[in-house]
Amino acid sequence: MAPAEFWFPVGAAALYLYDSARLLWQNELVFQPARRGWQVLGGTELRLAGRRVFLPNPLLPHRPQFIVRWSQGDAIASAGAEVPAALLRVLRPIAVLNILQVLLLLALPAALWGLGTGLVALAVFFLFYVLTLAALGLAWQRRAALRLPARDYWALALDALLCAPFAPNLTRKLAMRHGLDGEPLRFAARHFDDAMLVRTRILVEARVREEYADPDAAARGAAILTNVLPRLMR
Secondary structure, eight states, X not given: OOHHHHHHHHHHHHHHHHHHOEEEOTTEEEEEEOSSSEEEEOOOSOEETTEEEEOOOTTOTTSXXXXXXXXXXXXXXXXXXXXXXXXXXXHHHHHXXXXXXXXXXXXXXXXXXXXXXXXXXXXXXXHHHHHHHHHHHHHHHTTTTTTOOHHHHHHHHHHHHHSGGGGGGHHHXXXXXXXXXXXXXXXXXXXXXXXXXXXXXXHHHHHHHHHTOSGGXXXXXXXXXXXXXXXXXX
């Protein structure tokens, strides 16, 4: 096995995972639609520059992700009652193309190691870029619904075209740039099932208690929980 046949797919996978990862502040969670309902994700315990590392499932690039801020008095748009369904419909065809791209990335090692470089690798690259161009074309057509200014679109397009492993994350990036309207914890109370609502409450409470663990700050943490947790009531 030639070194290039080993390191090329490894490098592509590493770049894809790097581009997928996000850093979450203490008051941030990730809301993600699932097969049934919604999920809440809180990231890992690994910290970089004081922020939690969040790495989504690399095999599910079609699931949009929304970083929401639940903190007291936060006025940033985070989640809404009606926008998500419309947004998910707009993103669905782009998401399908992103899944196909990940499948091609998974097939690349087998193609290189089993058949070697040459026409097979070129065919994989050609198909991958065809899918990238198709996804970018759909994003351009739907940029109004995605609330995507032309400048932001071209930034995403350059990322996808200049670094191919970044392209499968287009659905995630579009969702995050679009954002969701409203207050995130009230959105969770409306749309999450009971188990996921309990998990959201546990995550929020754990984040607040961790941040205000100092005895001198405990009263402030308790006040925040008194303000925040009722929003998770149905």
